[in-house]
Amino acid sequence: MTDTAQSQQAQRGKQEEAHLILPAAEVDAGTLRFATADDTERALCIGAFNVAVPEDLDVRAGLDFCRTFYKPGTGDPADRHRGHREHGHPASKLGYEDRPDQVEQLQLESFLWQEYLPDEVTAVLRRMRQLTLDVLYGVFDAAWVPEADRDLITGGAPQDTGLCYTTVNHYRAGLSDRAGIVEHSDSGFITTICTDQPGYEILHEGHWLPVRERPGHFTVNLGDAFRVLTRKLPRPVTAVYHRVPELRPDAGVPDRSSFTVYMGPRYDMPLYQYDTEGRLREYQSFRDFSVEKAGKLGYDFHSRV
Ligand SMILES: O=C(O)CCC(=O)C(=O)O
Numbered sequence: 001m002t003d004t005a006q007s008q009q010a011q012r013g014k015q016e017e018a019h020l021i022l023p024a025a026e027v028d029a030g031t032l033r034f035a036t037a038d039d040t041e042r043a044l045c046i047g048a049f050n051v052a053v054p055e056d057l058d059v060r061a062g063l064d065f066c067r068t069f070y071k072p073g074t075g076d077p078a079d080r081h082r083g084h085r086e087h088g089h090p091a092s093k094l095g096y097e098d099r100p101d102q103v104e105q106l107q108l109e110s111f112l113w114q115e116y117l118p119d120e121v122t123a124v125l126r127r128m129r130q131l132t133l134d135v136l137y138g139v140f141d142a143a144w145v146p147e148a149d150r151d152l153i154t155g156g157a158p159q160d161t162g163l164c165y166t167t168v169n170h171y172r173a174g175l176s177d178r179a180g181i182v183e184h185s186d187s188g189f190i191t192t193i194c195t196d197q198p199g200y201e202i203l204h205e206g207h208w209l210p211v212r213e214r215p216g217h218f219t220v221n222l223g224d225a226f227r228v229l230t231r232k233l234p235r236p237v238t239a240v241y242h243r244v245p246e247l248r249p250d251a252g253v254p255d256r257s258s259f260t261v262y263m264g265p266r267y268d269m270p271l272y273q274y275d276t277e278g279r280l281r282e283y284q285s286f287r288d289f290s291v292e293k294a295g296k297l298g299y300d301f302h303s304r305v
């Protein structure tokens, strides 16, 4: 083998091994804690980290629902486990979407969970919503976002009057020649993700790296609303660019599942930004921002919003 071929092979070997280990945190009596100040710094800089699943939260009902929501309904209107492809979800501005990538998604606002989802799934999501709120406020602390501004910026996240929704993801490994989920940043402040298998990747310092799963932990993403808000502050937050590459069918392995709780501004609200003097300014309507972003990424924006 030539020197060049050898070094190329070594390089490939290195790339195959390369993965990213995210900083880890936990929520202790409502307060977000990283092990070290350096972990806090890295979390804001990467725009992603792990947070421990609380002891009183059993995520299985959520993952089970990822494996049934898309199946044809049984005809029993009381069965909320299946039939969501055809359902229509008339009260939701989001709902079911058959996307051009492998993933098919059900997105429902938090005030509709009780109506449309099985009770045990709603219970998991509500617990995850509380955790996500605690984590969000912990990141506001870390990024020096003044407490007095947080209700305005979020539209009242603690009272659940901002925009909070779940996304339930089924990755159809049987569909070939498409990404699992195309590369994107999330639009809001924060997304907490629960997955059943690896596949999540982050664009880190110019390279796509698979993220090492940390057992017993969720992954948290920070999104565009946070990036815009803090861009001119001393501790700017990154909106993490992430994706799931094409998944291949594997005998005996179920399709990949994930579900998330997202928090962001309502579409009738502005995005805010601190100027260099630390004054809070309206930046752009969140709806306009979202429509522009969808256009750039080449997908349709929710037709009902
Ligand atoms: O399934 C995952 O790991 C990521 C899902 C995701 O990026 C999303 O729902 O926005």
Ligand SMILES: [Fe+2]
Pocket (backbone or CB within 6 Å): 184, 185, 186, 191, 242
């Ligand atoms: Fe995402």
